Amino acid sequence: MRYRPGPADYRPPRPEPLAQRPGLLELLTRLRRNPLECWSAEFFDQPIIHIKLPLMNAFVVNEPGAIRRVLMDNADNYRKDPIQRRILSSGFADGLLSVEGERWQTQRRMLAPLFSKRTVNSFATAMLNAAERLADEWTRLGNGAIVDIAAEMTLITLNVLAMTIFSDGIGEDLNEFRSAMNTYFGVIGRIGALDLLGLPPAIPRPGGARLRRTMGYFEGIIDEIIEKRRRRMSASGSEQPSDLLSLLLRALDPSTGQSMSLAEVRSNVLTFLSAGHETTANALAWSIFLLSQSPEWRAQVQEEAERELDAPVDCLAERLIATRAVVEEALRLYPPIAALSRTARRADILGDFYVKPGSLVVIAPYVLHRHWRLWDRPDVFDPARFLPTARSAIPRFAYLPFGVGPRTCIGSSFALQEATIVLAVLMRRFDLKLMPNARIWPMQKITLRPATGVPMRVASRGAQIGTILLA
Numbered sequence: 001m002r003y004r005p006g007p008a009d010y011r012p013p014r015p016e017p018l019a020q021r022p023g024l025l026e027l028l029t030r031l032r033r034n035p036l037e038c039w040s041a042e043f044f045d046q047p048i049i050h051i052k053l054p055l056m057n058a059f060v061v062n063e064p065g066a067i068r069r070v071l072m073d074n075a076d077n078y079r080k081d082p083i084q085r086r087i088l089s090s091g092f093a094d095g096l097l098s099v100e101g102e103r104w105q106t107q108r109r110m111l112a113p114l115f116s117k118r119t120v121n122s123f124a125t126a127m128l129n130a131a132e133r134l135a136d137e138w139t140r141l142g143n144g145a146i147v148d149i150a151a152e153m154t155l156i157t158l159n160v161l162a163m164t165i166f167s168d169g170i171g172e173d174l175n176e177f178r179s180a181m182n183t184y185f186g187v188i189g190r191i192g193a194l195d196l197l198g199l200p201p202a203i204p205r206p207g208g209a210r211l212r213r214t215m216g217y218f219e220g221i222i223d224e225i226i227e228k229r230r231r232r233m234s235a236s237g238s239e240q241p242s243d244l245l246s247l248l249l250r251a252l253d254p255s256t257g258q259s260m261s262l263a264e265v266r267s268n269v270l271t272f273l274s275a276g277h278e279t280t281a282n283a284l285a286w287s288i289f290l291l292s293q294s295p296e297w298r299a300q301v302q303e304e305a306e307r308e309l310d311a312p313v314d315c316l317a318e319r320l321i322a323t324r325a326v327v328e329e330a331l332r333l334y335p336p337i338a339a340l341s342r343t344a345r346r347a348d349i350l351g352d353f354y355v356k357p358g359s360l361v362v363i364a365p366y367v368l369h370r371h372w373r374l375w376d377r378p379d380v381f382d383p384a385r386f387l388p389t390a391r392s393a394i395p396r397f398a399y400l401p402f403g404v405g406p407r408t409c410i411g412s413s414f415a416l417q418e419a420t421i422v423l424a425v426l427m428r429r430f431d432l433k434l435m436p437n438a439r440i441w442p443m444q445k446i447t448l449r450p451a452t453g454v455p456m457r458v459a460s461r462g463a464q465i466g467t468i469l470l471a
């Protein structure tokens, strides 16, 4: 039976599912405007849906067993499809997000230690310091200042990555770097007719020349930094920075003992920056927006932050239980990667469907996370689902903000730790009120972001920062 929301339930904004599937022309228009507006009601209700596109078959899969088959048990049969590869990893062809087969296996093994629990935990202080610095800037703006939370979160997540990858600085203007990142995302983010018709990525897409210029800019900066770091690492007696770049340069292939090529190091630095920047920023922006609509959860998060933030930083994110539940609920309602897609290499069976070789298989966390058969009150904001006592009720493969299986996000613990710590610091120090005229609307443009930002009024709560953090 379909859920009917009660009066106390907060249902955050989303496009209403269409009564019927759109025709091809309307689909293209909607895809261009906002892919979230393409989904019709049946997708939120049916386990698997078959769609006939002009040159291929597509399946949208919401059935946990079939998801497990595509992303885990039979993952070898499902390659990242050209649309996803072009969009998520354009230009970073040698990085972990893009490589396939043996090359992927080797890189994944080499990169795993960079995101181990211990290494990620060692970045907690950098994350805290970045959050406190942002909070100091907001304080300097004066009580009642208005900020765009979405833009501010994009800035802080880039700062955190810059600090954890290049702890001795980026050596260039971070603002220029950020604006190049924005150009990059602006150009690669469009799913157009050429993609839907299944034309190969080699056929030029609009904006290609701009993208190449931006890539040239990134490569120049990163190569310079790598070169400088290599010299520093080979100079005996000099103190070595302990950051992701050093770990990347030291990483060895366990079977051959070889390190990564310059192209691989550069591509992976850029992959971490691009894969970890907008995604985590959106998780934070949505969390802050959702808290602004829920006095009860805001109070819980503030009380928890006051209690935990002055204690030693070790395992801090694990103690911020309510804060983390809010982040996880934001990732459910607004998963930054709204859809994953794969191409079947050989024939397969998914549920009652025969999947021909070459078929496109889409697993859309945005749809899956709001599926009527898998979730209780799917459109309602309720972080309690993610509290330790309730979590086991969530079916495995029904919640996939970071994907699952061999290609699951390598940075998931980094992202969850960062979002939890930053959210706690900001909620401890400020009351953040949404501007009354703001229209918050989810839009999928590579990542699922607030379409026109999140303007908020910032009022200091007067809490003092723990001095240990900045010592």
Ligand code: HEM
Pocket: 080, 096, 097, 098, 108, 271, 272, 273, 275, 276, 277, 279, 280, 283, 335, 336, 337, 340, 341, 400, 401, 402, 403, 404, 406, 407, 408, 409, 410, 411, 412, 414, 415, 416
């Ligand atoms: C809230 C933040 C994040 C979200 C929602 C997210 C989501 C995802 C998803 C869904 C995938 C799997 C794609 C697929 O299966 O096709 C993925 C892969 C990946 N992510 Fe993340 N990510 C986040 C943060 C990060 C961070 C912080 C980093 C690195 C610093 C990162 C690096 C990567 C890489 C390298 C891959 C490719 C893994 C592979 O193919 O082996 N991500 N991410």
